[in-house]
Amino acid sequence: xAAPYELSHLRALEAEAIxxxxxxxxxxxxxxxxxxxxxxxxxxxxxxxxxxxxxxxxFPVMHVDTGHNFAEVIAFRDLMVAQVGVRLVxxxxxxxxxxxxxxDDEGPRASRNRLQTITLLRGIEEQRYDAxxxxxxxxxxxxxxxxxxFSFRDDFGxxxxxxxxxxxxxxxxxxxxxxxxxxxxxxxxWTELDIWQYISDEGIxxxxxxxxxxxxxxxxxxxxxxxSELIPxxxxxxxxxxxxxxxxxxxxxxxxxxxxxxANLAEVIxxxxxxxxxxxGATRADDRISExxxxxxxxxxxx
Amino acid sequence: xxxxxxxxxxSVDDGKSTLIGRLLYDSKAIFDDQLEAVERTxxxxxxxxxxxxxxxxxxxxxxxQGITIDVAYRYFATPKRKFIIADTxxxxxxxxNMVTGASTADVALILIDARKGVxxxxxxxxxxxxxxxxxxxxxxVNKMDLVDWSEERFEEIKHEFRSFAMKLDVHDLTFIxxxxxxxxxxxxxxxxxPWYEGSALLHHLEEVHIASDRxxxxxxxxxxxxxxxxxxxxxxxxDYRGYAGQVAGGVFRTGDEVVVLPSGFTSTIAxxxxxxxxxxxxxxxxxxxxxxxxxxxxxxxDMIARRKNQPHVGQDIEAxxxxxxxxxxxxxxxxxxxxxxxxxxxALVKDLQYQLDINTLHRHEDAVGLALxxxxxxxxxxxxxxxxxxxxxxxxTGSFILVDETTNTTVGAGMILAPAxx
Numbered sequence: 001x002a003a004p005y006e007l008s009h010l011r012a013l014e015a016e017a018i019x020x021x022x023x024x025x026x027x028x029x030x031x032x033x034x035x036x037x038x039x040x041x042x043x044x045x046x047x048x049x050x051x052x053x054x055x056x057x058x059f060p061v062m063h064v065d066t067g068h069n070f071a072e073v074i075a076f077r078d079l080m081v082a083q084v085g086v087r088l089v090x091x092x093x094x095x096x097x098x099x100x101x102x103x104d105d106e107g108p109r110a111s112r113n114r115l116q117t118i119t120l121l122r123g124i125e126e127q128r129y130d131a132x133x134x135x136x137x138x139x140x141x142x143x144x145x146x147x148x149x150f151s152f153r154d155d156f157g158x159x160x161x162x163x164x165x166x167x168x169x170x171x172x173x174x175x176x177x178x179x180x181x182x183x184x185x186x187x188x189x190w191t192e193l194d195i196w197q198y199i200s201d202e203g204i205x206x207x208x209x210x211x212x213x214x215x216x217x218x219x220x221x222x223x224x225x226x227x228s229e230l231i232p233x234x235x236x237x238x239x240x241x242x243x244x245x246x247x248x249x250x251x252x253x254x255x256x257x258x259x260x261x262x263a264n265l266a267e268v269i270x271x272x273x274x275x276x277x278x279x280x281g282a283t284r285a286d287d288r289i290s291e292x293x294x295x296x297x298x299x300x301x302x303x
Numbered sequence: 304x305x306x307x308x309x310x311x312x313x314s315v316d317d318g319k320s321t322l323i324g325r326l327l328y329d330s331k332a333i334f335d336d337q338l339e340a341v342e343r344t345x346x347x348x349x350x351x352x353x354x355x356x357x358x359x360x361x362x363x364x365x366x367x368q369g370i371t372i373d374v375a376y377r378y379f380a381t382p383k384r385k386f387i388i389a390d391t392x393x394x395x396x397x398x399x400n401m402v403t404g405a406s407t408a409d410v411a412l413i414l415i416d417a418r419k420g421v422x423x424x425x426x427x428x429x430x431x432x433x434x435x436x437x438x439x440x441x442x443x444v445n446k447m448d449l450v451d452w453s454e455e456r457f458e459e460i461k462h463e464f465r466s467f468a469m470k471l472d473v474h475d476l477t478f479i480x481x482x483x484x485x486x487x488x489x490x491x492x493x494x495x496x497p498w499y500e501g502s503a504l505l506h507h508l509e510e511v512h513i514a515s516d517r518x519x520x521x522x523x524x525x526x527x528x529x530x531x532x533x534x535x536x537x538x539x540x541x542d543y544r545g546y547a548g549q550v551a552g553g554v555f556r557t558g559d560e561v562v563v564l565p566s567g568f569t570s571t572i573a574x575x576x577x578x579x580x581x582x583x584x585x586x587x588x589x590x591x592x593x594x595x596x597x598x599x600x601x602x603x604x605d606m607i608a609r610r611k612n613q614p615h616v617g618q619d620i621e622a623x624x625x626x627x628x629x630x631x632x633x634x635x636x637x638x639x640x641x642x643x644x645x646x647x648x649x650a651l652v653k654d655l656q657y658q659l660d661i662n663t664l665h666r667h668e669d670a671v672g673l674a675l676x677x678x679x680x681x682x683x684x685x686x687x688x689x690x691x692x693x694x695x696x697x698x699x700t701g702s703f704i705l706v707d708e709t710t711n712t713t714v715g716a717g718m719i720l721a722p723a724x725x
Contacts, residue, residue, distance in 0.1 A: 011589075025528055052547075054539075168716045169699065
């Protein structure tokens, strides 16, 4: 039994995240929550629902849609949005493509990852959001390890890692001028394992692709890529059926699956606890651009 | 499983990165792909050894210049505890970063090179740890292998440090002789120092008692947000009015007689709500929603406390302030925004009593201002009353930040000492 007045690490992380989410609702005029249908954004939306119960979540969710989605994830997104009762705003990369604001990369390794940033910033500007929640965690990536909970973005949505505001105690400074905004990361102190244990504790539902299933895939850069018509094959890339699951969920063209027999939460938790690879290292092509791939994208306004 | 926040201070020369690297590696918190990336970069840079500092120096500029610019957060867990390390750089912006990392820490880890002994830097680390109210201080005397595992040398350093620490507000001081490079007394007890009878570092971090560090006596609830569903169709929540916040001290129970500040109205707690249902009691740092028996006008920035145990209420406070701006000074007459718990106000710097030299603890009473990384004692007058406790009694209701109203950046961190006399 826990000692009196002791809070488990998951409950302490939950209390911290709820505190952060409420600070934003109280101090900003137009916040929004970035929702991709991935596990971190699902946990974040779950926490937002808990923060304001029995009232509704007092801000909308925004999905930056690359148009390259896993169908299961989009279906799940719509279901969850309806369950929680929040308004969904979709900012679509395809709108920016159609309007000629951006152009697709060419070739078999083309990705819309960088284009997302343009769409995200356009969405924020059009909707006049002054605070945007993201599900990023500091344990994910070394540039993110330096990120504040309240992260200031200038008129261009840029992050300046060398000039961040000191952040002390739980006193967050969200002051900004018109046109600037704050990115807010309530899951900063959570690890991948914390996320999974919390999902298990709370009985949170996830898209099925997080669990082991049989899928047609092909090998590229050490990852199993989905046999999707959105990814042109390179010579020698053969499609095969394997039992896999996804550790992260993003754009189809840059998210790889891993071999895994973990078909339920207990098995996933055991697998995550024993893994020797980070989730982004194992499954994200977008981080492999360069050693500072994440930092460079974050400077441009990526989340 | 409990969570422990650890702040480390020191520079690469002390072996700090090696020590953190070893803690992370031995607890399997460094992954193979991270290690490979670090090994690759080390080779490319021509380092003679795998430079574990690269694990935390995540920014391009940091790797290019070989320095740490900002606080990095690292995570690891053992079956007993989850640990958050705030790793603060040793040189540039030292004070600002250490104060940031230390503000929420339960334990401060300070490294001393056994060959060099207690340096000015070690004293500075210890002083900041005590100023920020970190309850536990662990002094790792590192590189014991280079002093022949000498008990005498260890005792000498211990004695020297203790006599300095007596001047500080440090309650729990632990000394551990280690070799971070060889792993002695980090995860496993050293066989090279049989004379040392204490725990290895990791074991100490797993066992140090932190639950009673929280203030469980003075019940404090800064109101963060008012929850009113205003759902016309749902009769169960139609009249719901709850005050959401995070408990900042003490224990609240259903039925407790409470006072609401600043109005002074009293009521009783009708219910302590969470999304998982009502609970009988709430304590720090739980985020809950309080409902009161009486309808009182309460808004964000107000404070709920026990009727018979109330915080100070006032607009004149004495505080230690650490100044963090690169471009401006803190001077008498300055006007700044202040955030204290959930309340924003404006503050006037009425008096700078002295600037404290953090190396010698000398008070410079003739100081005309505080520059970047300087610490001093000030008297502030605020536009609204604050509901506060002394920082040493409560780190949440005793702390505040100062914000420049033109640039909106955070320029000062404050720790309240007492109400100011008129």
